Amino acid sequence: MLTSTPALGVDPQTPSHEGEEPVSNEKLIGELDFDPTALKEKYDFERDRRIRSDGKTQYVGTSAGRFEAYSRDPWNDAEAPREPLTDHTSVIIAGGGFGGLLLGARLRDAGVTDIRVIETGGDFGGTWYWNRYPGAMCDIEAHIYLPLLEELNYAPKHRYAYAAEMLEISQRIGKEYGLYDKACFHTAITGAQWSEEDNRWHIQTDRNDTLTADYFLLACGRQSLPKLPNLPGIDQFEGHIFHSSRWDYDYTGGTSAGGMSGLANKRVGVVGTGATALQIVPEVAKDAGELLVFQRTPSTVGVRGQQETGPDWVDMSKPGWQRERRVNFQSHVQFGTTAGFVRPEVDLVGDGWTGAFEILAEPETAVSERLGRSPTQDELNELSEINDYRLMNQIRGRVDDIVEDPTTADALKPWYRWWCKRPGWHDDYLGAFNRPNVTLVDTNGQGVERFTKNGVVVDGVEYPLDCLIMATGFESAISYTELTGFDIVGRETTLSQHWANGVRTLHGMSTDKFPNMFFIGGNTQTASAVNAVHLLDEQSQYVAHIVGQVEAQNAQAVEAQPKDVEQWVRIIAESPKNHAMFRFFAQCTPGYYNAEGKAETPADLFIGGRCGDGALAYYSVLQTWMKNKQLNGYSLELG
Ligand code: NDP
Numbered sequence: 001m002l003t004s005t006p007a008l009g010v011d012p013q014t015p016s017h018e019g020e021e022p023v024s025n026e027k028l029i030g031e032l033d034f035d036p037t038a039l040k041e042k043y044d045f046e047r048d049r050r051i052r053s054d055g056k057t058q059y060v061g062t063s064a065g066r067f068e069a070y071s072r073d074p075w076n077d078a079e080a081p082r083e084p085l086t087d088h089t090s091v092i093i094a095g096g097g098f099g100g101l102l103l104g105a106r107l108r109d110a111g112v113t114d115i116r117v118i119e120t121g122g123d124f125g126g127t128w129y130w131n132r133y134p135g136a137m138c139d140i141e142a143h144i145y146l147p148l149l150e151e152l153n154y155a156p157k158h159r160y161a162y163a164a165e166m167l168e169i170s171q172r173i174g175k176e177y178g179l180y181d182k183a184c185f186h187t188a189i190t191g192a193q194w195s196e197e198d199n200r201w202h203i204q205t206d207r208n209d210t211l212t213a214d215y216f217l218l219a220c221g222r223q224s225l226p227k228l229p230n231l232p233g234i235d236q237f238e239g240h241i242f243h244s245s246r247w248d249y250d251y252t253g254g255t256s257a258g259g260m261s262g263l264a265n266k267r268v269g270v271v272g273t274g275a276t277a278l279q280i281v282p283e284v285a286k287d288a289g290e291l292l293v294f295q296r297t298p299s300t301v302g303v304r305g306q307q308e309t310g311p312d313w314v315d316m317s318k319p320g321w322q323r324e325r326r327v328n329f330q331s332h333v334q335f336g337t338t339a340g341f342v343r344p345e346v347d348l349v350g351d352g353w354t355g356a357f358e359i360l361a362e363p364e365t366a367v368s369e370r371l372g373r374s375p376t377q378d379e380l381n382e383l384s385e386i387n388d389y390r391l392m393n394q395i396r397g398r399v400d401d402i403v404e405d406p407t408t409a410d411a412l413k414p415w416y417r418w419w420c421k422r423p424g425w426h427d428d429y430l431g432a433f434n435r436p437n438v439t440l441v442d443t444n445g446q447g448v449e450r451f452t453k454n455g456v457v458v459d460g461v462e463y464p465l466d467c468l469i470m471a472t473g474f475e476s477a478i479s480y481t482e483l484t485g486f487d488i489v490g491r492e493t494t495l496s497q498h499w500a501n502g503v504r505t506l507h508g509m510s511t512d513k514f515p516n517m518f519f520i521g522g523n524t525q526t527a528s529a530v531n532a533v534h535l536l537d538e539q540s541q542y543v544a545h546i547v548g549q550v551e552a553q554n555a556q557a558v559e560a561q562p563k564d565v566e567q568w569v570r571i572i573a574e575s576p577k578n579h580a581m582f583r584f585f586a587q588c589t590p591g592y593y594n595a596e597g598k599a600e601t602p603a604d605l606f607i608g609g610r611c612g613d614g615a616l617a618y619y620s621v622l623q624t625w626m627k628n629k630q631l632n633g634y635s636l637e638l639g
Contacts, residue, residue, distance in 0.1 A: 027370055028379055029386045039389050039415075046415040047589040047597070050297060050445040055590075055598040060230040061475050062243065063485065067234075070243045070470075071226055074250075075132065076122025079186040084208035089182060090114035091547070092203055092213035094189050094484065096179075097126015098147050098533050099219030099520050101170060102540035104179045105148055110548035116182040116213070118189055118205065124174040126221055128166035131276075132256045133247045134283035136163035139275065139304070139425045140531050141349045143314045144326045147533055148173055150319075155311045159351075160304065163256050184209065192216055193489040194515060199556045199637070201516065215547055218519040219536070220484045223474035229271070233451035237468060244276045244471040251467070252287075260287040267292070269456060269463065271448055272471035273299055275424050280471055281438075282428035291438045292463055294456065296447040297589060298414045299424035300395045302352040306427055325349065326534040327616065333357055333530050334614040352425050353530060356418065359391045360384070388417045402430040411442035420588035476592040476606055480524065490514035502603060504569050506560035506633050507622060508611075509539055515559040515637075516550075518543045525572045527618035528607040538619045545626045550636065557637040564633035575612025578602040 052058055062070040090112060093100045096119030104115050121129040128136075138145050142156035146169055149156070154172070157165055174180045184205070191204045201216040203209075226243040228234065234241075242248045249255065253262035260283075268288040270277055273295045285291050315321065325348050332347055332354040343363065347354050367383065368374045375383070396413040403409035412430065414421075432438050441458055448456045455465035480503070481487050481496045488495040490513040498504070498513060505511050508526035509518050520539035522532060529535040550558045572578070582602040590597030593606045603609035611618040625632065 028367070028375070029383055032386070034389060034393060036386060036389055042415050043417070043587075043589075046445065047587070050590050051597045052590070054230075055596045056477055058230055058596065059227040059472070059475070061225055061227050061478075063225045063475075067228055070228065070246060072246060073122055073186070074242075074246050074248060075129070076186070079122075082207065084210070085184070086210050088200070088212040089116040090213065091116070091215045091217060092201065092211060093117045093217045093219060095119060095126065095219035095221060096121065096124040096170075096174075096183065096185070097129070097219065097221055097224075098170070099126070099221065099536045099540070100124075100217075101173045101177075101179065102147050102533075102536050103217050103219055103520065103543060105151070105173060105177045106537075106540040106544035107547060108177050110544040112544070112547055112551060113178065114182075115179060116184065116211070117179055118184045118187050118203075120186065120188045122185050123167070123171065124179070124183070125167045125170040127224065128163050128170060130224075130245045132163050132167075133244050133276065133280050134252075134254065134256050134258055134260065135279040136256055137161060137279060137306075138166065140353075140533075141329070141351055142309070144322065144329050144349060144531055145533050147537060150316065150322045152176060153316070155313070155316060156309060159307050159309055159313070188485060190486050191489075192486065194491060194517070196491070199515075214516060216488075216517045217543060218484065218517070219521060220519075222483075222522050222532070223476055225475040225478075225483070226470075227473055227475045228470055229448065229472055231448065231450050233453075236453045237451045237455070238453045239455070239466050239468060241468040241470065244272075244280060244469060245474075254287065258283055258286060260284070263288040263467070265289045266466040267464065268467045268469065269294060269465040270469045270471055271456070272473065273297070274471065274473055275299065275422055276473070277471040278424045278426045278429045280469065282426065282432045284469070285432040285435050285438045288437065291432075292441050292465065293433075293438065294441045294443060294448050294458065294463075295411070296443050296445060297416075297421070297591070298412050299421065300392070300414050300418060301398065301412075301429050302356065302395060302423060302425045303398070304425040304427045305351060323537075326531060326537075327619075329354065329531060330529065330534060330614075330616050334616055353423075356391055356423065359394075360387050360418065362387065385417075391418050392416075399430055402434075404434050408433050408440050411440055416589040417584075417587075420585070421591050421593060473592065477595050477604065480519075483523070488514065488517070490517070502569070503609065504565050506565045506568050507542065507625070508568075508618075509542060510560040510634075512560045512562045512565050515557040518546070522607075522610075525568065525609060525611070527611040527615040529615040535615060538622055542622045542626060546631060546634070549629070549631055553636060554639055555636040556639045558631065558634050559637075561633055561635050572609055572611065575610075577612030577614075578608055578610065581605065581608060581612075 093103050096117045100117050101124060123129055137160045139160055142161035146156055146161060188206045189203060190206050193202045195202055200212045200214060203211045226245050240251050251262055252260040254260035266288055267290045268284055269292045270281055271294045278299055281293055328344055328348040331344050399409050399412045403412060433440055443458050448458055450457045452462055455463045493513055503524055505525045508524045509520060520536055522535055579602060585594040585605050588594050595604045599605050
């Protein structure tokens with residue numbers, strides 16, 4: 001059995017070795033060809049100059065109000081008129097992305113077939129309905145990311161699936177599992193109330209539907225609402241402007257596969273350099289007359305290794321192959337974030353993600369062998385930091401290898417620990433800056449400061465532009481009620497009141513006082529998973545298991561018991577790893593991971609307030625609980 005050094009820092013459970021002889025630093029960390037102290041100072045300097053007093057309020061949402069037009073649906077503009085619905089279904093699912101589709105599919109497998117999905121977009125797909133920008137793809141291997149591949153017997157075309165394929169898979173699931181029959185697209189839920197009189201959920205929508213359902217399931221995503229920097233003058237810009245998730249092909253021409261002839265003579269600006277911009281920039285660079293990329297903080301850009309995959313890329317014949325591959329991937333990733341976790345010998349996915357954790361997380365047995373004894377926690381932390389510098393030096397070295405202009409190359413180098421921001425990957429992003437029509441406008445960590453009618457201003461200099469593409473991300477640190485856009489009325493309380501002092505759930509998917517209601521996704525005391533679809537699938541199976549059991553027993557209602565909710569809340573709150581993670585992110589450059597540098601508790605972190613032992617431990621809790629078949633922690637009301 002191998003154990004790992006915790007890549008994210010202190011794990012207070014590991015014993016200290018007070019009074020033991022300190023070992024030489026070289027024995028612990030090996031030879032260094034860099035100065036860690038100088039790097040740490042550089043990281044601190046770069047972080048400090050990015051901390052802003054306005055924190056999260058530097059952004060403004062676009063789901064309602066002044067900037068609502070930025071959220072308009074460009075794909076299916078004609079909202080087909082229809083009469084309001086007034087019927088009853090067994091299940092209503094809020095959200096038709098991968099989460100809602102998985103819920104629908106797993107429920108059908110459990111024998112529950114009367115399902116209505118309600119979705120604000122014009123089709124299934126969620127993230128991949130909205131995000132169709134040129135070059136859009138998922139940077140998690142397609143064979144582990146795409147849902148239900150085994151059930152659909154579908155082999156992905158590329159190692160990393162493009163958006164069009166992911167939309168097609170969504171539609172395929174919708175058809176295969178009969179979810180189109182009652183789906184309501186271009187429909188937003190506006191209210192939901194539990195009724196004691198008929199033991200049903202009463203649900204209203206913005207299309208004047210008044211619906212009832214036995215079960216209300218929510219799969220509303222995690223980062224689905226586009227946001228913009230709240231800067232002066234955005235309304236005054238007279239050129240063309242849109243958010244990356246609402247690409248305007250009427251203006252640019254072409255498709256997500258490229259060919260944007262409308263940009264040929266245009267001066268285009270991209271604001272933002274996160275995971276989305278990494279994919280957009282190489283495509284726009286090919287077609288735009290001129291491209292200016294406005295950078296506040298550079299992303300890490302690892303080797304992607306995109307390639308076509310044939311039917312033999314993965315042996316899909318063995319039952320359970322997809323879960324096995326997902327677990328294998330998570331094991332390699334988790335090995336780097338959970339002390340004491342076992343790293344399997346085989347790395348089935350073998351990509352940049354697992355490769356990075358290979359550098360970050362050295363097996364503790366190897367460290368013990370070098371030291372002649374087990375390492376102390378301080379030593380493990382030191383080694384972890386040194387390995388992070390090693391990984392980041394490789395990433396910075398890749399910039400030098402690819403980008404020809406030394407000033408541009410320097411500006412593209414990220415100075416923070418690898419996990420401080422969502423790691424990025426691309427084969428063509430850095431090379432795009434060698435093109436004569438592409439300019440990096442580095443803002444020295446300060447960002448674009450305002451808009452004018454002609455373009456944007458950085459450090460007092462105006463950059464005139466014809467078109468502005470806002471790759472500025474999505475609302476992240478918002479309450480569940482803000483995410484869904486409506487409050488939910490349970491037994492004698494609303495969800496916003498019930499969670500006013502913090503989220504309280506059982507297994508991250510239900511709460512007391514809200515019978516027959518379950519929610520899936522990553523923002524409610526669940527676990528942090530690099531492969532979000534793996535998480536959604538495990539959760540969907542849990543929910544389908546409960547609904548199937550309740551139906552089999554002919555019960556009226558199922559509700560999480562307060563004492564079990566309290567216990568789950570305690571498990572999450574007391575998890576030492578959550579506190580270690582908090583200390584790690586407190587040192588990071590600002591971003592949505594750490595509430596723009598203003599996180600005050602672990603729960604404020606984007607990936608905080610989760611099952612501290614990692615996603616596999618969380619899945620194991622769910623699996624063990626399901627095997628028991630007793631619905632422990634829930635009370636049933638029999639009819
Ligand atoms: P992000 O929030 O990651 O990035 C927003 C970008 O906008 C940052 O670079 C930010 O800079 C920049 N920015 C904000 N304000 C300004 C300003 N005033 N001037 C200049 N720059 C500014 O959004 P993304 O859309 O890139 O990614 C969102 C999420 O979607 C991520 O979680 C990502 O993982 C996910 N995603 C996943 C993909 C996948 O393949 N699985 C693909 C694409 C996205 P700063 O860093 O300084 O804050």
